[in-house]
Amino acid sequence: MTYCVAMRLKAGLLFASDTRTNAGVDHIASFGKMHQFQIPHQREIVLLNAGNLATTQSVLSLLRQRLQGEGEHLLNVPSLYDAAVLVGRTLKEVVARDSAGGGLNQGVDFGANFLLGGQIKGEGPRLFHIYPQGNFIEATEDTPYFQIGESKYGKPIIDRVIKYETTLLPEAAKCTLVSFDSTIRSNLSVGLPIDIVMLRANQFEQAMQPPHRIGREDPYFSRLREGWSEGLRKVFEDLPDEPWFEN
């Protein structure tokens, strides 16, 4: 399984993903799910993936391979909308090819979801969720974040904290890590390290950095987990008792 979240806030974009992949519980491996494409000072694109690993790897291979070619690719499409169309089309191409085996499919789900976000100079930051069918939706001020993969455990804290006006730092970054903590505690198939990238809106001066990677030994993440866990326990203990059970 996988857990990825991306946010498009007023201040900019945030992307985070875990790195665990599994095919059954006895075949667990680490694969990065965050992929960056950029022309420094002109366009910054981040792609997160969840779903069938063969499908997502093939989509990424084709997207990268075609950067050299003459046709449309992620570094020459005029808008992020066109980038979403391109990723959706590539996804359909891969699934059509791989699922053509007919009787060999054995009920395998070839599907994958992608989160595509970033900024191309000339337009604002944008964020898309591309479905297994290749179509997609775009984040708005009312719905500023998307999740893919094992999303439910980590959703309540995001719903409580994240608004379009929320700051990238510290709020959105902290909230994202707490959301990952809840997910990792409840689902074995989501695991450290976490990759995280933030892109401030309209700032092309500095080139996009590689993801910050948060591993098992990360002292900040450990303090955050402990602080959250102790804080929750404290809040829980301080909650009022039930008057209606006193009968």
Next chain:
Amino acid sequence: MTYCVAMRLKAGLLFASDTRTNAGVDHIASFGKMHQFQIPHQREIVLLNAGNLATTQSVLSLLRQRLQGEGEHLLNVPSLYDAAVLVGRTLKEVVARDSAGGGLNQGVDFGANFLLGGQIKGEGPRLFHIYPQGNFIEATEDTPYFQIGESKYGKPIIDRVIKYETTLLPEAAKCTLVSFDSTIRSNLSVGLPIDIVMLRANQFEQAMQPPHRIGREDPYFSRLREGWSEGLRKVFEDLPDEPWFEN
């Protein structure tokens, strides 16, 4: 959808369920999902259900109808284990009958899950999760709780708080309501009122009471939701900021 949780703790049993049923978003109704069977001072049994409403209603109707008969029923089986066998068998009987339509099924899922718990004098409190296939598992000291229905949003808080030694009151009851709060906030298809029942271990003096029902106007639940929400926000704000983003 539905959310039900049941716990078998050292102190006794706790059962809670929401009351919303939906078939699509435009067909939402209220149906209790908690059903009690008892012989006062001798046996107390609670059944929670999730899944296909036609199936669960039929299973309950048959279980109740047969209480009058000569055969095995919930009020005469010798152990709670046998009660679980009986519920599983009745479930399979209903699904076999209803799904026999062949071409009429139109992909409908006839399945249902049940949580069955209680105490029959002569044995300790027991709790079972009965699967759509009619087989079942029993709660142990290591795994003292089960959830059915929309379980993920409300799982993290239970995982953090509930151990076999946790008190029924106030801890398990409060934790259950917080778990429902998280679920209701994140999933429209789970809704108030909540039904909740607690059975202290080995106490047959008082007959089992009907569920305590917590509705929209319940002042205690409102205070709990507010206290939890404000407490979480406060803990979140007090979490340390990320040193690794200061570059």
